[in-house]
Amino acid sequence: MIPAFNAAGTIAAVIGGVSVYLPAEQILIVDDGSTDKTSHEAVSAGARVLRHTRNRGKGAALRTGLDFALQASFDAVITLDADLQHPPESIPQFIDLYEREKINIIIGSRLHDVQGMPFHRILSNAITTFLVNARTSSRIADSQSGYRLLDRPVLEAVRTVSDGFEAETEFLIRAALHGFTFGAVPIRTVYAGERSHMTHLATTVNFIKVLFRDY
Numbered sequence: 001m002i003p004a005f006n007a008a009g010t011i012a013a014v015i016g017g018v019s020v021y022l023p024a025e026q027i028l029i030v031d032d033g034s035t036d037k038t039s040h041e042a043v044s045a046g047a048r049v050l051r052h053t054r055n056r057g058k059g060a061a062l063r064t065g066l067d068f069a070l071q072a073s074f075d076a077v078i079t080l081d082a083d084l085q086h087p088p089e090s091i092p093q094f095i096d097l098y099e100r101e102k103i104n105i106i107i108g109s110r111l112h113d114v115q116g117m118p119f120h121r122i123l124s125n126a127i128t129t130f131l132v133n134a135r136t137s138s139r140i141a142d143s144q145s146g147y148r149l150l151d152r153p154v155l156e157a158v159r160t161v162s163d164g165f166e167a168e169t170e171f172l173i174r175a176a177l178h179g180f181t182f183g184a185v186p187i188r189t190v191y192a193g194e195r196s197h198m199t200h201l202a203t204t205v206n207f208i209k210v211l212f213r214d215y
Contacts (some may be wrong), residue, residue, distance in 0.1 A: 014083075077149070090108055173211070
């Protein structure tokens with residue numbers, strides 16, 4: 001499941017990479033109110049598309065996609081981003097680890113090898129991961145990675161309320177407080193100067209609010 005916003009330039013390549021490992025009918029794009037041809041490119045590439053009529057935020061897009069997965073009775077969902085930062089060739093590692101160990105949440109961790117990652121991203125990811133682990137008494141490998149496998153019991157139990165990027169942190173905190181298990185697979189770090197849709201100050205403030213919320 002791939003949340004996407006104004007990703008017309010990359011979405012077909014992402015779908016093409018994922019379709020090497022999963023059939024096209026199992027690839028869901030949630031177009032979060034894009035003003036470009038994201039939906040058109042996704043449909044042309046063979047994926048299923050759900051579309052928000054306006055931009056609501058990544059958290060809202062994730063809820064839409066995960067709700068669909070629940071209704072469709074999938075055993076697990078892999079989420080990844082639409083900007084080519086999450087290498088699809090890691091998908092078999094997620095599936096293999098899940099089938100062997102039945103871990104509830106598997107995260108694609110970039111922190112095992114930070115070569116190529118901008119320093120400010122290394123610092124922010126390390127700090128936020130430390131804080132999330134301290135908040136939950138868990139061992140989460142990379143709390144800011146959106147490349148995740150989530151199994152059905154997690155999808156049934158965890159419901160976020162945040163609409164922005166902070167929803168990914170909220171999801172982990174709620175899942176940890178429910179006692180779900182975490183694992184990780186190493187993924188390549190891919191940064192090529194892509195424009196982020198994150199607003200740094202707002203994202204930081206919202207992260208702090210989610211971290212210290214009374215759950």
